[in-house]
Amino acid sequence: MDILVCVKQVPDTAEIKIDPVTNTLIRAGVPSIVNPFDKNALEAAVQLKEAHGGSVTVISMGPDQAKAALKECLSVGADKAVLISDRLFGGSDTLATSYILATAIKKLGKFDLVLCGKQAIDGDTGQVGPEIAEHLGIAQLTFIAKIEVSGEKITVQREHDEGYEVIEAKLPVVCTVIKSINEPRYANIKSKMAANKAVIEVITAADLPEIDLTKIGLKGSPTKVKKTFTPPRKESGIRIQEGTGRESALKFIEKLVVAKLLNRGC
Amino acid sequence: MDSKDYKNVWVFIETAHGEVRNVGLELLNQGRVLADANYEKLIAIVIGKQLDAAAKTVTAYGADEVIVVEGEEYTDYNTDGYTNVMVRLVEKYKPSVILIGATNNGRDLGPRVSCRLATGLTADCTGLEINEETGDVAWTRPAFGGNLMATILCSASRPQIGTVRTGVFKKTQPDFSRTAAIIREEIRTPSEEIRTKIIGFIKAAGETAVNLEEAEIIVSGGRGLGKPENFACIKELAEVLEATVGASRAAVDAGWISPLHQVGQTGKTVGPKIYIACGISGAIQHLAGMSSSDIIVAINKDSDAPIFGVADYGIVGDLFEVVPVLIEEIRKIKAN
Numbered sequence: 001m002d003i004l005v006c007v008k009q010v011p012d013t014a015e016i017k018i019d020p021v022t023n024t025l026i027r028a029g030v031p032s033i034v035n036p037f038d039k040n041a042l043e044a045a046v047q048l049k050e051a052h053g054g055s056v057t058v059i060s061m062g063p064d065q066a067k068a069a070l071k072e073c074l075s076v077g078a079d080k081a082v083l084i085s086d087r088l089f090g091g092s093d094t095l096a097t098s099y100i101l102a103t104a105i106k107k108l109g110k111f112d113l114v115l116c117g118k119q120a121i122d123g124d125t126g127q128v129g130p131e132i133a134e135h136l137g138i139a140q141l142t143f144i145a146k147i148e149v150s151g152e153k154i155t156v157q158r159e160h161d162e163g164y165e166v167i168e169a170k171l172p173v174v175c176t177v178i179k180s181i182n183e184p185r186y187a188n189i190k191s192k193m194a195a196n197k198a199v200i201e202v203i204t205a206a207d208l209p210e211i212d213l214t215k216i217g218l219k220g221s222p223t224k225v226k227k228t229f230t231p232p233r234k235e236s237g238i239r240i241q242e243g244t245g246r247e248s249a250l251k252f253i254e255k256l257v258v259a260k261l262l263n264r265g266c
Numbered sequence: 267m268d269s270k271d272y273k274n275v276w277v278f279i280e281t282a283h284g285e286v287r288n289v290g291l292e293l294l295n296q297g298r299v300l301a302d303a304n305y306e307k308l309i310a311i312v313i314g315k316q317l318d319a320a321a322k323t324v325t326a327y328g329a330d331e332v333i334v335v336e337g338e339e340y341t342d343y344n345t346d347g348y349t350n351v352m353v354r355l356v357e358k359y360k361p362s363v364i365l366i367g368a369t370n371n372g373r374d375l376g377p378r379v380s381c382r383l384a385t386g387l388t389a390d391c392t393g394l395e396i397n398e399e400t401g402d403v404a405w406t407r408p409a410f411g412g413n414l415m416a417t418i419l420c421s422a423s424r425p426q427i428g429t430v431r432t433g434v435f436k437k438t439q440p441d442f443s444r445t446a447a448i449i450r451e452e453i454r455t456p457s458e459e460i461r462t463k464i465i466g467f468i469k470a471a472g473e474t475a476v477n478l479e480e481a482e483i484i485v486s487g488g489r490g491l492g493k494p495e496n497f498a499c500i501k502e503l504a505e506v507l508e509a510t511v512g513a514s515r516a517a518v519d520a521g522w523i524s525p526l527h528q529v530g531q532t533g534k535t536v537g538p539k540i541y542i543a544c545g546i547s548g549a550i551q552h553l554a555g556m557s558s559s560d561i562i563v564a565i566n567k568d569s570d571a572p573i574f575g576v577a578d579y580g581i582v583g584d585l586f587e588v589v590p591v592l593i594e595e596i597r598k599i600k601a602n
Contacts, residue, residue: 013411013531014550025414036532094389095381121531121551122410125389130345130377139461140345142374145525157468159370161282161477163526166466173461179532180518180525222386222423226404228416237562237578241569245587252563252581252588253595261540261561262599 001054001112001149001171003045004105005078006132007038009062009069010122018230025230034069037117039076041177043184044147045115046077052149055079057108061089061101067200075187075195082108086205091218094123098131099220103211104203105136113154114174118143126176133174141167142176272362272424275301278352278375279312279324280343280367286312286320288480289367291327291437293430296394297365298328298438300403303396306362307331313351315341321448326440331447333359339455342464343371347455349378354453356383361425363403365394368429368535369479376429386420388428390535392558393417394435402426411531412554432479433537434558476526478510478534483542484559486512486529487522488552490545490566490585494522499589500544506596512536512556514546530555544585548573565589 011030019026034042045056058073060066061084070081084104092100105114114136119126126142133140145164146157152171157164159178187195205211214220238255242248256262275297279290294310301308310329312320314336321332335351352375356364364379366372368390380387393406397419405418405428420426470476478484485507487500497517504511512534513527529536531551541559546552548564548571556562557576564577565585574580581588 011410013413016410016413016550018413025410093386094377095384095386098381123389124409124411124531124554126373127377127380127387127389130374131381134378134381140374140378141462142345143370155465159526160467161479161526163467163469165464166468167462168465169462178525222384223388223418223420226417226419228409228414230413231408231415234557234576236575237580239574239580239582241582245583245585246591248581248583249588249591250595252579253592253599255579257599262596 001048001052002110003048003054003056003113003115004108004111005038005042005045005056005058005073006101006114006116006128007042007058007060007069007073008035008120009033009060009066010035010120013121032065032068034072035117035120037119037121037177037179039117039184040179040181041115041117042073042076042078043182044177045113046185047182048113048147048149049077054112057082057111059084059101059104059108061085061097070200071195071198072187074198075191076185080201081198082201082203084203088205088213088217091221092216093221093223094125094127094131095222096216096220098128099135099215100211101128102132102135103208105132107203107208112171113149114172116174116176118176118178129174129176136174139169139173140176141169141173144175144177145180147175147181267424269362269424272360274307274309274359274361275363276309276311276361276365276425277329278364278366278372279310279320280369280371281312281314281317281320284314284316284320286323287367287369288437289369289372289430289432290324292432292435293365293367294324294328295438296430296435297363300363300394300396304362304401309333309361311352311355313340313348322442323440325444325446326442328438328444329446331449333449333451335451335453337454339457339460344460344462344464345374345378346460346462348375349382350455350459351453352379353382355451356425364425364427366427366429368431372429376427380427383425385423385425385427388418388420391428391430392434394428394430403428408554411550412557413550431535431537431558470524470526476510476524478512478527478529478536481510481536481538483507483509483540484512484529484536484538485509485542485544486514486546487517487544488514488546489516489520491517491522496586497523499586499593503542503589503593506593506600509542514552515549543573543577544589546573547571548576
């Protein structure tokens, strides 16, 4: 089966710090990584390929430096990587981004399955996957914890409050996956060296003659960021540190009762 | 498209087994603020099967009108059926704003509907206001794992759609004497157009419902628990408080508890009245998922743990000494 995986290069949000003086994000020196949930999507794709044969193509939209993310994907099992890159694509919101990606996917060929992570850790929207499905006119399965394919049929487990819904659909579909679906593999030195030498194909706006330029970039995006700000810092709370754990616990209970947070029936 | 043709604030009401989920009721309360600011109506959209009770509930919680769409094919949430209904309703009634709870189902439905309508969608909002000059909704949401907030406008297209985080807005006191116009729309989706079929359900082993998104109190355990058996004290504290059990990524990754319990960027985003973090250091991904809780209690041995930066009550101490005393004392108070 032929599988396409969408990945995003993101800043490692765990490494982002706030400048205590200006109260703004310090972006300098923050490493770029492959969005962690997209690594799970890629691993799921590679496992399906290993079980059923076929190919895994990875695409990413972004600037030239996103090639590094694509090379990482090649080092852990992707067969082909394509960068979707053009200044005209800059400033796209999720609707415009998904339109560009879907247009590029159609150009790349027919796929049985499109896999994405459940969301990217920088924007956290989780919208691009379902929007790609809509642009491609195929079904979507979101928040997926397990995938099985048999012939043209896909069976998945979808995360739910009380467990997992078991859902069946006919291929092709778009699936977005959650972290618990698998443990992504690591590259070895040989696969890393091979990936580093790989030439990444680049698709630009000119390569997509059918694309509607009014639907891409900042101008083609219905949502606009009006302002950004760092969240107000919370005032420091009440510290409780008595001689023993028991004393601390009792003191805390006393404070809860005084604050009327704890009473009969809570 | 002329924005003036689009009026009223809609709230998509998610139901589970015919019961209205909390987030819809929370959004009715905040939707009222938006509707009043523009002198518009607040309308609840309820899709499913046998919805009379749900329609009464949303009326009591403040809806001016209720649009009800019933059908066998809507018994359980499915992307294709619900999208079809929402898009057909929007085309007929032209709402200005649609609020959807940012649950898994809401975040599945929102992008599909907004994409088909070619309009803007803002995800996982924590702030909603009306821009006084333009009457547009100013949607505020966290990004970069909660390090940055962004305010987003969707000025040139309608409807303006957003998914809104659970627990951020509070539901109002219900008034069961209220009345509202109930509009029944007949919209059917042929079964061949519903391309996904739910064929079963796997209940997580040994789990009762893990409804973190609607929990009023959550007791969470992290790496500080040291081993899986130690979750017993977290579960016991949760039991005496009638709380839901949460967990940090470290505890889930270690295999101590099912991923369904995970709070944070990788798991669920929660906003309970009280959040008690036991042995959780407070990585940014965890904070992103729980920092909108009303009251945060942290219990940790390490006085420098980042969790104390967001805690209203920070207990520096060994959780194995603190938690048993809490259980004992809360039991005593409750027994009185």
